Amino acid sequence: MMNNTNHRWRSTLLAAVFSLATGLSFTTELSAQDAAAPAPAPAAAAAPAPAPAPAPAAEAAPAGPTLEQRIFDLEKYVQNVQPGKDGDKTWTSNIAGPGPGHNAWQMISTALVIFMTLPGLALFYGGLVRSKNVLSVLAQCMGIAGLVTILWWACGYSLSFGAGNAFIGDLQYKMLDGVSPYAAGAGYWWISDAMWAMFQLSFAIITPALIVGAIAERMKFISVLVFVALWMFAVYFPFAHMVWSATGFMCGPLNPDATIKALDFAGGTVVHMTSGWSALILCLLVGKRKGFGKEKMAPHSMVLCAVGTGMLWVGWYGFNAGSALGADGIAANAFMTTTLAAATAGFVWAMLEWVLRGKPSVLGFCSGIVAGLVVITPGAGFVTATSSVIIGVLAGVIPFLAVAYLKSILGYDDALDTFGVHGVGGTLGAILTGVFADEKANAVVGGLKEGLLGNQLKAVALTIVWSVVATLVITLIVKIVVGLRPDTEVETIGLDLAEHGEAGYEH
Secondary structure, eight states: OOHHHHHHHHHHHHHHHHHHHHOOOOOOHHHHHHHHHOOOOOOOOOOOOOOOOOOOOOOOOOOOHHHHHHHHHHHHHHHHOOOOOGGGOOOOTTOSSOHHHHHHHHHOOOOOOOIIIIIIIHHHHHHOOGGGGGGHHHHHHHHHHHHHHHHHIIIHHHHHSSSOSSSSSOTGGGGGOOTTTTTTSSSSSTTTTHHHHHHHHHHHHHHHHGGGGGTTTTOHHHHHHHHHHHHIIIHHHHHHHHHHHHTOBBBTTTTOOOOBBBBOOOOIIIIIIIIHHHOOOHHHHEEEOHHHHTTTOOSSHHHHHHHHHHHHHHHHHHHHHHGGSSHHHHHHHHHHHHHHHHHHHHHHHEEEEEESSSSSSSHHHHHHHHHHHHHGGTTTEEEEEEEEHHHHHHHHHHHHHIIIIIIITTTOOOOOOOOOIIIHHHHHHHEEEHHHHHTTEEEGGTTOOOOOOOOHHHHHHHHHHHHHHHHHHHHHHHHHOSSSSSOOHHHHHHIIIIIISOSOOOO
């Protein structure tokens, strides 16, 4: 009897601890066990009382989830998949809102991606320009962050993830109406709808900021802002919708009716290809920097560039592993493949420099690391470890050739190699995802593997054509409305003093 009592109280204590840890309003087993125990002998029989009058019929309250159903939903939370058994709607999960662990990872990931832009990309680009233009790059990154955030709140999120049609969303979420911090499911089962919107905002911020590298040191601040505002509507919002929305034209994993069933885990097409190909067209139309090819235009601070590279690498874990939308095995795989590809590409790029140019430069290591991060991005959650190393090798070779040789052969002034790294690298990554995607890494690949490479190539072609045409039109509009370049005197003095009234360094 003592053993049974102790067992019941241990069960009660365990259930209480479980309740505190999970947030479930758990009913202990003690009452059930006590109910099953023999009842005490009844007192002497009394005269039967008259039967009470029947109570008026009342609608029965819906039954709460059973113990089995609660455990089932808890298992689904741990697995980061949908609660509720096989679509059974007979109960409402007690943890149907944001799950604390997965939601916490999404918050961290969002902060990491914002960290990629400010300060990561700002310092990476800032170190690569001449000292007289370092603040202009920082100002452009900060200005883009503010502008894009306002657009995202007003209508950008809705145009990207509202139902809409296959190419663009609608205005159902304008001004983030109906995007609740306390609801889940807009992005994934266990993350807050508000965190999904903010996570996607962090992608929307960094994408146009990448373009800055191609036209650094020679485009007016007002022109950059007007270009970005138009570009978000013409390019980014449609591509975010087409690739990542459940009604999107190219969203293979979520839209069974997608015309192009492509895969893009974290932004090969949406982020890197759109920005990279747009950067190429913009730098061609803006023209070369004054003195390009005649004056020395070496980076003014490789220290800042290297620091920015490290920040980009760390932030990229939010970018790639965060795109698993929960702290699960797919996130761990994306974390692993991101690390392997980045380190491999950085090493390969520098070794190529050593062989071909006699010295492995810090700039080579930095460029290679970023190229590896770019190329692995669309496949980070879809490929295995060994595939990511192969991808890293190719990321260290192909973008290197584009930066070291293609740019000089064609003569364009891609100041900070945005096209060579992001345009070429993003395109390479999208294609390699079609080659190396493996259902061992992610089960969703199984249903899309047949014809995947063809679909990736179609997605690549559409992204290039759309980005190029849209950028041509937008740039012409900006040129007519506010102009593109400062005058020659301003460009000679530097954009820092002329446009921002400040100097990066006191001489």
